[in-house]
Amino acid sequence: MTVIGLGQMGAALAGAFLDAGHPTTVFNRTPEKAEPLVARGAVRAATVAEAVAASGLVVVCVLDYPAVRDLLGPVAGALRGRTLVNLTSGSPEQAREEAAWAAGHGAGYLDGAVMTTPPGVGDSESMILYSGGPELLAGHRAALGVLGDPVDLGADAGLASLYDSGLLGLMWSVFGGWLHGTALTGADGVPAKEFTAVSVRWLRTVSWFLSTYADQIDAGEYPGDDATIDVQVATVGHLLHAGEARGIDGRLPRLHLELMKEAVAAGHGGDSYARVIDSFRKARPSEGSGS
Structure with missing residues (x-):
């Protein structure tokens, strides 16, 4: 598999693939960020095109959706026949637009939300939400399962992002109530x-x-x-x-x-x-x- 984007989360995703024994190609605009993963057995791609060509399953996790398009737009033709798994945070509307863009270039598309911080990646108790292609998730469940428990939300590509927003709101509300109660009893x-x-x-x-x-x-x-x-x-x-x-x-x-x-x-x-x-x-x- 291929992982594009090696910030803290992207590096954790690639590391989980490596830990599970999956051949993994990585790419980052700043090549030095790949060095720890290369030392663990990853293959560093010199270009995005090389990274996409290396695998049938392409996972991207970068800053935002415009960054996804900046990276993949120039090599869109190479995505045909591959499955693109976008774990970049964004809005439901952006996810649906990206799914349509991927379909227009002959690529399968899964939008996802990683419901943990980087240290939790690879833990089977951590949820990773997916939407946009139940059949794609079923076909890649074994591989994606090493990242965390894959939760299928259905065919609407926007649902993973929508759930992500709602669940984060719940988290902040719980944190706020807990902090208030901790201050009160403290x-x-x-x-x-x-x-x-x-x-x-x-x-x-x-x-x-x-x-x-x-x-x-x-x-x-x-x-x-x-x-x-x-x-x-x-x-x-x-x-x-x-x-x-x-x-x-x-x-x-x-x-x-x-x-x-x-x-x-x-x-x-x-x-x-x-x-x-x-x-x-x-x-x-x-x-x-x-x-």
Whole structure:
């Protein structure tokens, strides 16, 4: 296989292929970055054309989509009959455009999102999301599986990037809540490690709520049989009070409170927390604006 782009992530991808015993050709605009991989058995291509010609499976991981096109555009004809796996971060729209471009040059295309940092590449517990060609993923699953657990999201090439964005948003929200809670308990002398041990256990219960609420969202029905929004509004008040008493910044819980109060004002105080999704589903500017 071929790996184009040897930043931290690209180098980790190439290293995982080498560790699994796969003949691997690498290319980077700065040739020196290939030296550690060459020392481990990789073949350094002198040009992008040489790199593409070396393998039927071409993995690219560079800064952004324009960089992908800058590299591959001049050698587009050489991609015919090959499978291009693009693990570069971007938007769903860019991924769909790139898939159409690859198809126009006779190449198979998989768009992907690496859901870990470089040290996690090669760990079977790490997810790598793929979309755009289920049959291509099935055909290359053994090879791509050495990078991490391949998760097939279907034929829409934009879904890996879309999931990536959503999952990163979830990660930052969890980080923010954990940091706020760590600051809150730390104000009373609780070590971060002790609070975190309980937090990780609590997240297992939170995951159960997510699964329950997902069914409610898909059905469009929000029974408040576990805890209503009205109850949770009061609970956030306790959190804010505890934070204020300890000098803890309350912007994050106040945001949650604002979203909950929107639902209450709309008459949904007796519904489950999942109803708050309505606050995120704002109409687009072109919808309902009369323009």
